[in-house]
Amino acid sequence: MNTRKMMLFIITAVLVVVLAACGNKNTAEPAKEASAEPTNTSAASGSEELTIKHKLGETKVKKNPQKVVVFDFGILDTLDKLGVQVTGVPQANIPPYLSKYADKDAYSNVGSLKEPDFEKINALSPDLIIISGRQSDAYEELSKIAPTVYLGLDTTRYMESFKENMNTVGQIFGKEDEIKTELDHVDKTIAEIHDKxxxxxxxxxxxxxxxxxxxxxxxxxxxxxxxxxxxxxxxxxxxxxxxxxxxxxxxxxxxxxxxxxxxxxxxxxxxxxxxxxxxxxxxxxxxxxxxxxxxxxxxxxxxxxxxxxxxxxxxxxxxxxxxxxxxxxx
Incomplete structure (x- = not known):
């Protein structure tokens, strides 16, 4: 009788151990799936790359670049309107309505409109450089430092060129809706004045x-x-x-x-x-x-x-x- 009880006890103990082991195996798999989620999220949101076609070529640009150097005051006033931060600008002859960008403590001076300071720009390690006509000769040199996009205005097709530039800015900085609203407002004002x-x-x-x-x-x-x-x-x-x-x-x-x-x-x-x-x-x-x-x-x-x-x-x-x-x- 004692021997039979002993055998039942051993069998019961073995079953408990086996069931516990099975339970641990089943709970391990969900833990593995959960650890994969942050990796996927980071990959999706980290650095979407855009290919921007412009007059001087094609440039690969990461969406929402953080450190931006701007050489065109029209593009600068656009970014200012959209609330996009910039890192460096040419600080000579900045229009009064953009005077905050003349603050040397807040923004880096990257040369003049016609003479970029390549050394200063390189030290900033920018994610994007935006230029226009006055800097077109420096495109190749600037492109060696960082992705460089030409957004000069083609005055022979003023509004078409202007809108293309604005839509490119919207695409790069994720401001497509804001750009559309602003352009609709400009179109309305133009129509009224043209009629007048x-x-x-x-x-x-x-x-x-x-x-x-x-x-x-x-x-x-x-x-x-x-x-x-x-x-x-x-x-x-x-x-x-x-x-x-x-x-x-x-x-x-x-x-x-x-x-x-x-x-x-x-x-x-x-x-x-x-x-x-x-x-x-x-x-x-x-x-x-x-x-x-x-x-x-x-x-x-x-x-x-x-x-x-x-x-x-x-x-x-x-x-x-x-x-x-x-x-x-x-």
């Missing part, structure tokens, strides 16, 4: 004043959205389209006798808040030009060079440029 300009039946001449000299700009030029987008008829359809404009005299302006004369003061843009704007006025408002319809009707319009010369092509600058022209129509 067309209804006026007025023609216009655009001039850049610089050191006592005048250059004329027509359709398809860097300031050509006044004609191409906003609907003012060019007073001269044969103006040579070039970066620096067509050199003209006061006699030329008097002969063409525009209804509106839009003036961009380069001196004021590059000199900051100096007295250069007075020089532009003296250049333009001489005895010859005072005989034009533009002067007699109060339609000589001095455009803000901070938008028109330094930072065109941005969400903020384009909106302000369009509004400025609209406000001049009487």
């Amino acid at each position: 300009a067309a209804a006026s039946g007025k023609n216009a001449l655009i001039a850049l004043a610089n050191e006592g000299k005048l250059s004329a700009y027509g359709a398809g030029s860097r300031f050509g959205l006044i004609h191409d987008v906003l609907g003012f008829t060019p007073v001269d359809a044969n103006i040579e389209a070039s970066t620096h404009g067509q050199s003209v005299t006061s006699e030329y302006v008097a002969e063409k006798n525009p209804d509106y004369l839009f003036v961009v003061d380069r001196g004021a843009a590059v000199a900051g808040e100096g007295g250069e704007s007075v020089s532009a006025k003296q250049t333009v408002e001489n005895d010859l030009i005072k005989n034009t319809k533009a002067f007699k009707e109060g339609h000589i319009v001095y455009l803000d060079p901070n938008y028109w010369y330094l930072s065109g092509g941005g969400l903020l600058s384009v909106q302000e440029m369009v509004k400025e022209v609209g406000a001049s129509i009487q």
Whole structure:
């Protein structure tokens, strides 16, 4: 009898051990699956790579880059509008409305618009460099430092090029919805002003004043959205389209006798808040030009060079440029 009880005890003990072992094996597998989840999440959200096609080539860029160097003030005002942080900018001649980027403690100075500081940029180890026309010659050298994307404006197709650049910015920084909202707002403002300009039946001449000299700009030029987008008829359809404009005299302006004369003061843009704007006025408002319809009707319009010369092509600058022209129509 005692022997039988002993055998039952041993058998029972063995069964308990076996069942416990089976239970441990079953609970181990879910633990293994749980440890795999963070790895998958990290891989999915870590670094999506985009291929950005632009005028100077194709560039692979990680989405939402953290350290960004920007050489174009229009793109800078766009990123500012979208709340995207930047690391480095060229701090000379920053437009007043972007003056916070002149803070040397908050942002690194990466050279000038035409002369990037390659050593300083390299030290920053940026994730992305954005350039435009003034830095196009430095593209290859900058590309050796970090992914570099050209977002210059093609003025022969101003709005199309502007929107393409904005959509590229939206794609890189995950701001597609915000970009769409802003572009819809710009389109609405343009439509209203275009109708207003067309209804006026007025023609216009655009001039850049610089050191006592005048250059004329027509359709398809860097300031050509006044004609191409906003609907003012060019007073001269044969103006040579070039970066620096067509050199003209006061006699030329008097002969063409525009209804509106839009003036961009380069001196004021590059000199900051100096007295250069007075020089532009003296250049333009001489005895010859005072005989034009533009002067007699109060339609000589001095455009803000901070938008028109330094930072065109941005969400903020384009909106302000369009509004400025609209406000001049009487």
